[in-house]
Amino acid sequence: RHKFWETQPVGQFKDLGDSSLPEGVIEPASPLSEVKQEPYNLPSPYEWITCDMESTGMCTEVYNLLSNNYVEDDDNMFRFNYSKEFLHWALRPPGHYKSWHIGVRAKSSKKLVAFITGVPARLRVRDSIVQMAEINFLCVHKKLRSKRLAPVMIKEVTRRVHLEDIWQAAYTAGVVLPTPMSTCQYWHRSLNPKKLIDVGFSRLGARMTMSRTIKLYKLPESPVTHGFRKMEVRDVPAVTRLLRNYLMQFLVAPDLDEHDVEHWLLPKEDVVDSFLVECPETHKITDFCSFYTLPSSILGNTNHSILKAAYSYYNVSTKTPLLQLMNDALIVAKQKDYDVFNALDVMQNESFLRELKFGPGDGKLHYYLYNYRLKHVLRPSELGLVLL
Ligand code: YNC
Numbered sequence: 001r002h003k004f005w006e007t008q009p010v011g012q013f014k015d016l017g018d019s020s021l022p023e024g025v026i027e028p029a030s031p032l033s034e035v036k037q038e039p040y041n042l043p044s045p046y047e048w049i050t051c052d053m054e055s056t057g058m059c060t061e062v063y064n065l066l067s068n069n070y071v072e073d074d075d076n077m078f079r080f081n082y083s084k085e086f087l088h089w090a091l092r093p094p095g096h097y098k099s100w101h102i103g104v105r106a107k108s109s110k111k112l113v114a115f116i117t118g119v120p121a122r123l124r125v126r127d128s129i130v131q132m133a134e135i136n137f138l139c140v141h142k143k144l145r146s147k148r149l150a151p152v153m154i155k156e157v158t159r160r161v162h163l164e165d166i167w168q169a170a171y172t173a174g175v176v177l178p179t180p181m182s183t184c185q186y187w188h189r190s191l192n193p194k195k196l197i198d199v200g201f202s203r204l205g206a207r208m209t210m211s212r213t214i215k216l217y218k219l220p221e222s223p224v225t226h227g228f229r230k231m232e233v234r235d236v237p238a239v240t241r242l243l244r245n246y247l248m249q250f251l252v253a254p255d256l257d258e259h260d261v262e263h264w265l266l267p268k269e270d271v272v273d274s275f276l277v278e279c280p281e282t283h284k285i286t287d288f289c290s291f292y293t294l295p296s297s298i299l300g301n302t303n304h305s306i307l308k309a310a311y312s313y314y315n316v317s318t319k320t321p322l323l324q325l326m327n328d329a330l331i332v333a334k335q336k337d338y339d340v341f342n343a344l345d346v347m348q349n350e351s352f353l354r355e356l357k358f359g360p361g362d363g364k365l366h367y368y369l370y371n372y373r374l375k376h377v378l379r380p381s382e383l384g385l386v387l388l
């Protein structure tokens with residue numbers, strides 16, 4: 001039973017087998033004059049705020065809420081620890097709306113107790129380009145859980161998205177809600193196996209010693225592909241062409257222009273890393289790979305407090321085999337001292353995961369669309385979208 005989600009324009013479980021329902025928008029857009037002008041009501045001890053992510057003080061408050069209350073693994077051993085710089089980047093893409101960075105504070109203490117955000121994005125679904133909001137960072141303080149605050153947060157962000165005349169959204173969650181457009185799995189490639197085992201992220205395999213395990217995951221000192229280098233601002237046009245062309249093959253993918261590529265993919269230290277292959281003879285850019293940085297706090301380990309994780313982002317191979325390109329990505333991540341490299345089974349990732357010694361994680365990641373129905377659930381390999 002989903003008392004809230006049953007009231008929303010999303011695919012419902014009861015409709016899953018029903019092929020008579022059309023693909024596309026579920027509820028048509030309303031005239032803007034019909035969008036509710038006032039915020040939804042909160043329980044009286046709380047008030048809405050719009051979070052100015054330009055202000056370092058506000059960035060710190062959001063960082064503190066999330067680092068103490070955001071997503072944990074099923075065993076509560078790790079909690080995402082998005083950095084302030086990451087939040088600043090993730091929430092301010094081209095055309096972002098400040099009004100979509102929504103906080104809730106206690107009126108008396110002024111303490112930030114809940115958060116939800118949207119950023120604008122164009123997504124292509126088959127042949128249609130749809131203006132959407134990507135919703136992320138929904139968080140309610142641990143002491144205020146199970147009080148039905150989340151539905152109010154979601155309705156309020158929806159209202160503010162509607163005020164900008166946008167009527168669709170995309171989001172991911174670890175929990176099953178009505179109803180996933182696709183269900184993906186995380187895979188993990190150990191870079192620092194000793195630390196991963198020490199903190200309980202992974203375990204020694206059967207009949208494996210620590211020294212055999214370290215040897216198994218050893219990587220070359222530096223990338224092997226000739227012409228492999230960091231992306232620079234002068235590469236934005238070529239990377240945009242490469243990526244746009246590559247993403248056409250997926251059923252759902254972002255529609256990225258040069259401004260988006262500059263924001264989302266130009267390297268930003270400890271936030272996003274991007275590399276490409278420039279042919280040494282022709283100077284043509286033939287391949288591209290990228291990852292973002294999302295550490296996790298290690299809860300209750302006396303020796304280590306942070307797990308440094310790289311997450312595979314967008315990768316394109318046209319000349320260098322994808323396997324070799326991703327092996328080079330692992331090598332640079334190891335050089336930069338990441339403990340683990342994570343990747344979803346989206347796009348063509350299945351083609352390298354096993355061979356490059358990624359192991360399947362527990363826990364799934366479900367992808368959702370709001371107010372847009374697909375006729376069939378997508379295979380992960382049909383998805384060309386990575387959300388942060
Ligand atoms: C979730 N993650 O099912 P029903 S992901 C959406 N996304 O509703 P309460 C969620 N809905 O089933 P709590 C959800 N988790 O009765 C729960 N729900 O219909 C639904 N965790 O509300 C749930 N962050 O306030 C139920 O629950 C209702 O106090 C229950 O709060 C939930 O960012 C939460 O995992 C997640 O901070 C805030 O547990 C809290 O437990 C928490 O009683 C740790 O809520 C952090 C965490 C979620 C990360 C994410 C994507 C969010 C997408 C939201 C949906 C967006 C829709 C599109 C809007 C724009 C539309 C346009 C146009």
Ligand code: MG
Pocket residue numbers: 140144145146147148149150
């Ligand atoms: Mg609640």
